[in-house]
Structures are given as C-alpha cells and as structure tokens.
Amino acid sequence: MLEFKNISKWFNGPEGKVTALDEVCLSVSPGEFLAVRGPSGCGKTTLLLIAGGLLRPNTGQVSLDGNDPYALSPEKRSQMRARMIGFVFQQFHLIPYLTVRQNILAPSLALPAKGANQRTQELVSRFGLDDRAGHVPAQLSTGQRQRTALARSLLNKPKIILADEPTGNLDEDNADIVFGYLSQYVAEGGCVLLVTHDVRAAAHATRTLQMVDGRLIE
Amino acid sequence: MTIWKLVASEILHRRMNFALGVLSVMVASASFIGSVTLLRIHDLRTGQILEAKQEELAKRMAELKDDTRKAMLKLGFNVVILPKDQNLADWYAEDYASKYMPEDYVHELANSRIVTVRHFLPSLQQKIEWPERKRKIILVGARGEVPNLHKNPVKPMVQPVPPGTISLGYELHRSLDLKVGEKVKLMGKEFTIHACHKERGDKDDITAWIYLAEAQELLDKQGLINAILALECLCTGDALPLIRKEIAAILPGTQVIERGSRALARAEARTKVEEEAKIAIEKEKLGRQHLRAVHERLASIMTLVIVTACAVWVALLGFTNVRARREEIGVLRTLGVSAKGILVMFLSRHILVGVLGGVLGFCAGVLASVYFSAALEGTRIRITGTDLSVVDLLVLSVGGAAALAVIAGWIPTMMAIRQDPADVLREE
Numbered sequence: 001m002l003e004f005k006n007i008s009k010w011f012n013g014p015e016g017k018v019t020a021l022d023e024v025c026l027s028v029s030p031g032e033f034l035a036v037r038g039p040s041g042c043g044k045t046t047l048l049l050i051a052g053g054l055l056r057p058n059t060g061q062v063s064l065d066g067n068d069p070y071a072l073s074p075e076k077r078s079q080m081r082a083r084m085i086g087f088v089f090q091q092f093h094l095i096p097y098l099t100v101r102q103n104i105l106a107p108s109l110a111l112p113a114k115g116a117n118q119r120t121q122e123l124v125s126r127f128g129l130d131d132r133a134g135h136v137p138a139q140l141s142t143g144q145r146q147r148t149a150l151a152r153s154l155l156n157k158p159k160i161i162l163a164d165e166p167t168g169n170l171d172e173d174n175a176d177i178v179f180g181y182l183s184q185y186v187a188e189g190g191c192v193l194l195v196t197h198d199v200r201a202a203a204h205a206t207r208t209l210q211m212v213d214g215r216l217i218e
Numbered sequence: 219m220t221i222w223k224l225v226a227s228e229i230l231h232r233r234m235n236f237a238l239g240v241l242s243v244m245v246a247s248a249s250f251i252g253s254v255t256l257l258r259i260h261d262l263r264t265g266q267i268l269e270a271k272q273e274e275l276a277k278r279m280a281e282l283k284d285d286t287r288k289a290m291l292k293l294g295f296n297v298v299i300l301p302k303d304q305n306l307a308d309w310y311a312e313d314y315a316s317k318y319m320p321e322d323y324v325h326e327l328a329n330s331r332i333v334t335v336r337h338f339l340p341s342l343q344q345k346i347e348w349p350e351r352k353r354k355i356i357l358v359g360a361r362g363e364v365p366n367l368h369k370n371p372v373k374p375m376v377q378p379v380p381p382g383t384i385s386l387g388y389e390l391h392r393s394l395d396l397k398v399g400e401k402v403k404l405m406g407k408e409f410t411i412h413a414c415h416k417e418r419g420d421k422d423d424i425t426a427w428i429y430l431a432e433a434q435e436l437l438d439k440q441g442l443i444n445a446i447l448a449l450e451c452l453c454t455g456d457a458l459p460l461i462r463k464e465i466a467a468i469l470p471g472t473q474v475i476e477r478g479s480r481a482l483a484r485a486e487a488r489t490k491v492e493e494e495a496k497i498a499i500e501k502e503k504l505g506r507q508h509l510r511a512v513h514e515r516l517a518s519i520m521t522l523v524i525v526t527a528c529a530v531w532v533a534l535l536g537f538t539n540v541r542a543r544r545e546e547i548g549v550l551r552t553l554g555v556s557a558k559g560i561l562v563m564f565l566s567r568h569i570l571v572g573v574l575g576g577v578l579g580f581c582a583g584v585l586a587s588v589y590f591s592a593a594l595e596g597t598r599i600r601i602t603g604t605d606l607s608v609v610d611l612l613v614l615s616v617g618g619a620a621a622l623a624v625i626a627g628w629i630p631t632m633m634a635i636r637q638d639p640a641d642v643l644r645e646e
Contacts, residue, residue: 054643078551
C-alpha cells in the first residue's frame with residue numbers, strides 16, 4: 001500500500017542543514033498496523049507528512065497504492081489524499097465552529113459522495129458520539145474530540161490511516177479506546193502508520209520500528 | 219457538507235470580524251453613494267430653481283407685453299409725410315428730405331376730415347455749415363402744430379420755437395458755451411437762444427431749431443417744407459396702409475413712412491428686460507455650476523480617503539481572519555480540499571461582505587444625502603426613485619462594494635491559498 005524507497009529529507013535552518021529523514025526505506029501493507037516509535041524531533045512527523053503527500057522529499061521515491069503522489073499535480077494529489085488517506089493528529093485539528101457531525105462530514109468538501117450523511121451518522125453511532133453530535137469541539141472532552149477526529153478520518157473509507165501521536169493528549173482509558181478503533185480498522189482490511197513515543201502502541205501494532213536521528217531501526 | 223455551509227458557519231462563529239467588515243464596506247459605499255446622490259439632488263434643485271425663474275420670467279414678460287399693448291392703444295404711432303419724389307434711401311441715410319413740397323399741404327390735411335391722424339407738424343430740415351461758428355449743424359425750421367379743424371381742440375404735443383429765437387442741441391450749446399438768453403448769429407441773422415436741450419444721444423444734439431418762416435428765408439425755400447410729422451395716429455401698427463390710403467387721397471404728391479414710436483421704445487425696453495432676466499438666469503446657472511464643482515471636488519477627495527481607509531481596514535480584517543484560520547486551512551488542505559476550494563471559501567466570504575455592505579451603504583448613503591441636501595438647500599426637495607436612478611445606484615453600490623471587498627481581501631486570500639499545511643502540522 002505504502003512504500004518508501006531511500007527517502008531523505010532535510011531542512012535548511014539558521015544553524016545549517018538539518019536532516020529529518022536519512023535514506024528511509026519502509027513499506028506498509030493492507031492489514032498491517034505499523035507503529036514507528038522514537039523521541040521528539042527524530043523525524044516521525046516528517047515521515048508521516050511525506051507519506052501523506054504533504055511534504056516533498058529531497059531524494060527517494062514514495063509509492064502510494066502503486067502511484068507516486070509527488071508525480072501528480074497539486075490538485076490531483078489533493079484528490080488522492082481525500083480518496084485514500086485518513087489523518088489523525090495529536091491536537092485533533094477539529095474545525096472549531098463546526099459540530100461533531102459537521103466535522104466528521106468535513107472530508108466530503110474535498111470528495112462529495114451521495115451517502116456521506118448516512119455514513120456520518122453511522123460513524124457518530126459507532127464512535128459513541130450520538131449525544132454529542134450537535135456540539136462544537138469546545139464542548140467536548142479530549143477523548144470525544146479524538147473520537148470525532150478518528151471518525152472524520154474514516155468518512156471516505158481510506159486505504160491507510162496516518163496517525164501522528166493520536167494518544168498524546170489522552171488518558172490511558174481513552175488511549176486504549178483509540179488503539180482499539182485503529183486495530184478494528186486494520187482488522188477490516190485497512191492499514192495504519194502510527195508515529196508515537198507511546199510505548200503502549202507496541203501492544204496494538206502488528207509491527208513496530210524505532211526511529212533514531214532520521215533512520216529507521218527494526 | 220458544502221463550502222457555503224462552511225462559510226455560513228464560519229461567519230456566525232466570527233460574527234464580529236464579519237460585522238466589522240460589512241460596516242467598513244458600508245461606510246465606503248455610503249460615502250460614495252452619498253456623494254453621487256448629493257450631486258444628483260443638487261442638479262435636480264438647480265433644475266427646479268431655473269425652471270421657477272423661467273416661469274417667473276415668462277409671467278413677467280406676458281405682463282409686460284400686455285402693458286405695452288395697452289400703451290400702444292393709447293399712444294398710437296407716428297408717421298412722416300414726405301414729397302412723393304423723395305428717394306427713401308437718401309432719407310434714411312440723412313434723416314431729412316432733399317425734396318420739397320408746398321407748406322400748404324399741411325393746411326390741406328388740417329382742413330380735411332382725416333380721422334387717423336391727430337397732430338401735424340410741418341418742418342424744413344437741412345444740413346448746413348453754421349458760417350459764424352464754423353460748425354456743421356442740422357437746421358430745422360418748425361412752426362408748431364397745425365390744428366385739425368374738424369376735431370375737438372387738443373393740447374399741442376410740441377411747443378413751437380418763437381420767431382427770432384433759436385433752440386440748440388446739447389452738443390452745440392455745450393461745445394460753443396452758449397446759454398439761454400444769449401444772442402447768436404446764424405447766416406447773418408441774429409437770434410436769441412430760447413432753449414438749450416439736454417443730451418439725447420442722437421442727431422438732435424447737433425440740431426438748431428428756429429421758426430419755420432425764418433428757416434425758409436435763410437435757406438431760400440419760401441413756402442416750402444420737406445416733411446410733415448403726423449403724431450399719435452389713432453390706430454394700431456398694422457393699419458399703416460389705411461393711413462397711407464387716406465393721406466394719399468388728400469395729398470397725392472406725398473408718400474408716408476412709419477417713424478419710430480414710443481411704443482417701439484417700450485418694445486425695446488421689454489426686450490432689454492428679457493435680456494437682463496436671461497442674464498440673471500445665466501448667472502444663477504453659473505453660480506450653481508460653481509457650487510456643484512466645489513461639492514464635486516470635496517466629495518471626490520472625501521470619498522477617495524474614506525474608500526481607501528475602508529479598503530485598508532477590510533484588508534486588515536482579512537489578514538486577521540486568515541491568521542485566525544491558519545490551523546483550519548491546514549486541516550482542510552490535509553483532508554484534500556484543493557487550493558481552488560480555499561479560494562472559493564475566502565472569496566465568497568469577501569463577496570458576501572461586499573454585497574451586504576453595498577446594500578446597507580446604498581440605503582445609508584441615499585437617506586443621509588436626502589436629509590443633508592434638504593438641510594443644505596434650506597428646503598424639502600421632492601425626489602422620486604426615477605430622479606435618482608435608484609436601480610443604477612444600487613447596482614453601482616453593490617457591484618462597487620463587492621469589488622472593493624474582493625480587492626481588499628485578495629492578498630489575505632492569496633496568503634491562505636499559499637499556506638503550506640505541512641508547516642501547520644509540523645508546528646504541533
């Protein structure tokens with residue numbers, strides 16, 4: 001599903017060149033829950049952004065479902081992202097003025113679909129948000145916010161979920177709930193690339209890799 | 219979920235930012251529409267003032283015409299009876315006849331039963347060199363009025379110059395320093411100055427009047443005259459042929475021509491009044507045009523300043539909005555919303571700000587200008603929607619305001635489009 005071949009990414013900062021990824025090779029297949037663990041600043045988020053078609057690598061090749069997203073025009077790349085990828089973030093990134101239901105429905109702005117409303121209702125129920133569906137994010141608990149974000153990532157039935165520290169702001173119970181949903185998604189045929197420093201992720205992942213100074217270690 | 223729902227929800231969420239944007243565009247639009255409307259009202263008021271003045275002039279002229287008509291009825295007009303063989307071109311050029319006719323003609327007229335003429339004044343006129351004074355003068359011999367024997371006696375219109383006396387025109391007595399009572403010699407004959415006339419501004423100023431018989435003697439034209447002035451003909455102007463016919467029947471050896479009358483002078487006065495009134499209207503028009511130009515200049519400067527300030531304010535609100543929505547833009551781009559989608563989202567918001575501001579600004583501008591123009595003009599002006607071309611103004615206001623909002627919000631919108639979602643997500 002997702003394949004990295006010798007991906008390198010560096011940034012030119014005030015103190016010179018900073019290497020975020022160094023010759024990274026990686027592959028995630030359907031039904032796989034890959035957790036990449038590492039300390040802050042080791043390049044985990046950069047890995048995820050490159051995988052999501054949001055950050056062009058300096059060298060190497062990315063393949064998503066057999067296509068290189070960076071070979072596409074920005075418009076086509078946006079469409080590909082909307083169609084194939086679900087994102088979950090540590091900070092949830094919900095739109096503050098939309099209700100839970102509207103936030104879950106937000107990906108339909110990029111990829112309008114006939115059954116989007118019905119699918120939204122299913123996700124609201126599945127993530128236990130029925131009584132909160134009309135509330136805006138400010139009225140939700142952190143667990144409810146992350147469940148909303150998770151539901152939003154699933155609206156367009158993506159082939160892969162890219163999750164960046166999804167449990168970073170959650171307590172243990174809520175973190176387990178989130179891992180549970182991700183495992184369920186993998187069990188249904190999806191694949192997950194999770195970057196985290198949470199040691200509990202290993203218990204839910206099918207494979208775990210360590211990232212140190214931009215390099216992946218088995 | 220649609221872009222429009224998202225835009226509406228965002229506006230409700232950040233209603234203060236939106237309301238300030240609308241208010242700003244409204245002020246810009248109101249100042250522009252107010253200026254245009256004030257100028258249009260000024261034009262309407264100018265039209266009304268000039269129309270009223272034209273009406274007043276027409277009324278005054280009608281009254282004057284009526285007065286003149288009445289005066290003409292009383293005055294009649296004057297004719298001159300000349301020898302039949304007198305060349306009229308010469309008469310008009312010299313203003314006296316070079317041919318002569320018997321003085322008896324005037325008696326024949328006076329003794330006839332002529333009804334169209336009331337007064338007869340025989341005269342003998344000739345341009346001569348006043349040998350004693352080395353001056354060219356017009357010498358007129360007159361004997362006063364010959365009464366119409368078949369009518370009731372009326373007071374003579376012109377008093378004759380007594381024999382042995384002379385009356386002098388203004389230019390003659392002034393330049394020769396002559397006074398009433400002094401004695402002067404004319405062609406060897408001594409005369410006492412009977413009268414020194416005031417300035418008339420015509421040939422009378424170089425004319426000397428003496429008794430007719432003495433003039434005939436001096437000019438060697440005994441028993442001859444060259445004109446009979448017939449005054450106050452009792453008919454209206456278009457009856458000249460009737461007078462001619464009547465005089466021709468009595469004096470076949472003569473011809474009759476009309477002479478400028480007092481009625482004619484009145485007509486000239488009337489023309490003068492009309493001209494003065496037109497000049498006054500023209501002055502009013504110029505005054506209003508000047509006032510309009512001043513208003514226009516002031517309005518242009520004020521509108522430009524206000525519109526620029528409002529555009530800057532709208533742009534600042536746009537920057538604030540984009541900054542506040544940085545995370546939201548990053549997320550939407552991550553979810554697959556294209557740059558075009560973000561453009562539509564921000565532009566539609568700006569257009570909405572413009573349209574709402576334009577409509578409100580139009581209402582405020584028109585109402586304020588109607589109120590202020592009434593105060594400035596000191597009177598209530600009746601204005602209809604058609605007078606102000608309301609539809610045109612509304613379209614102008616809404617279109618202009620939307621354009622202003624879009625132009626002012628263009629740079630912030632471009633910033634939003636170019637925002638890299640990776641930057642937002644990396645900052646987490």
